[in-house]
Amino acid sequence: MSLHPAAPEDLPALTAAYVQTIQSISDLGHSLRPGDVERETQCPGWTVLDQFAHVVSLEAWVQGEEPPEPDADADDTAQRPGIGGIVDRFLASRRDRSLEELLEELDDLATSRVQHLEAETTSPDDPAIGPFGATTLHGLMENRLFDLWVHEQDIREAIGRPGNLDGPAAAHVVRLLFAALPRIVARTAQVPDGHAVILDLSGPVVGRAGARVEERDGKPHGIPLFTGDTEQHPDVVTTTITMSTQAATRRAAGRVSTQDTHVTVTGDEDIARRVLDALVIAP
Template identity: 85%
Template sequence: MTLHPAAPEDLPALTAAYAQTVQAISDLGHSLRPGDAERDTACPGWTVLDQFAHVVSLEAWVQGEEPPGLSADEQAQTPHINDVVDRFLTSRRGRSLEELLEELDALVSSRVRHLEAETTSSEDPATGPFGPTTLLGLMSSRLFDLWVHEQDIREAIGRPGNLDTAAAAHTVNLLFRALPRIVARTAAVPHDHAVILDLTGPVVGRAGARVEERDGKAHGIPLFTGEAEQHPDVVTTTLTMSTQAATRRAAGRVSTADTHVTVTGDEEIARRVLDALVITP
């Protein structure tokens, strides 16, 4: 696997990328034009303002805020709301953009102070959206989530950017690391085949996986690891995409049919991999 720029790996690098990404989200909020807040985003049912409410809500939760409950009337009116994230979003849906941005600034200042403290360790226990984890694991998931929502906002208001940042590289890195599982298990690519994902930029990188059968089960074997291991000859399919195309598909924001990709090799295998490429829950 190759990647440029490199993705942040340790807590200080993740902290810096986190601070930069949240600042970008805040800057977007402070510079919205009339009507922007009401625009629909790629998240079904979510406006731009809802995106800000989500970012603030989840940040408050991972910093210790108790999730709100829903009244019987609210449950009846919004039966699709059944998890913590949706309850938080609902609780902040009545707030103005100014209120949300003020709360976000306060939350992030507190978080960065904690992350940069000498007594803070990357192995400190933390609670993330998917259960108990370490502080390093939490910040990895937070950076991914924040950058994806930054891109949701940018796309909705027609202001692309920050596709070459550490957070963008982090998102690509998560996708690349998931590729062996995606290829072998989710996409069910036949054994003795390989798939290469080639990103043309602004984050430039290449990752691949070949499928090998072991004890009757498919295993994805990473390619481009830098090791001297010899790989058998395989049938290879290459998907070439931009950073934006790959990450929007990985976030589940665009369909396979709407993903701009150049395929070299088996079109059916490429379609199956694109269908399976989503790494958001």
């Protein structure tokens, strides 16, 4: 795997990337034009204002705010189970707030978070509770950086203002996608034994990752390529998918269909389609 710029890995780098992403979201909010908050986004049923309400409410949740109780009067069939329902209830709890109120709360939450992250007694191994359960502080910040940046891009797509595609959070999302590629290729897309797939990103985050499929004990395994080791790989049939950072990360977030994702394929078109169908890594 090669990647430029490099993705943040330790807690100080994740903290810096978190600060940069929060500031980018805040700046975006303060620069919206009349009518922007009502625009629909690629999250079905969510407006731009809903995206800000979600960003704020999820940040409040991971900092200790208790989830709102389910609406006893609501139709049970309309309430999603599990984390989806919690996200919906948090969003509903802030839907009546103005953009200015949401941005002020986001600033307060971010200040509190950074003070904790930068404290001398804070360790990346400290236990933490994230949206998906118990984790470490390092794991939580990896999750938060992914979520924050993806929702920033939701807002940018809706208002037609691309940006922050070359920052540390963008590199972080690409790194997670690249790390998942061997599993995606071998297990989810079920690429045959003896084939390899290369994902080549043209920028602004420039990177290359690949995986070949090898059957072991009757099961397909994805073997990473470009790891820098001296292992000799057997000859394989290779399919290369070339795409931009924006196209790759929108597909990885599940916001855009395979058919609407602009790519260039060298090799087997069917294998490329299967990999693109399986490329979503967002929970």
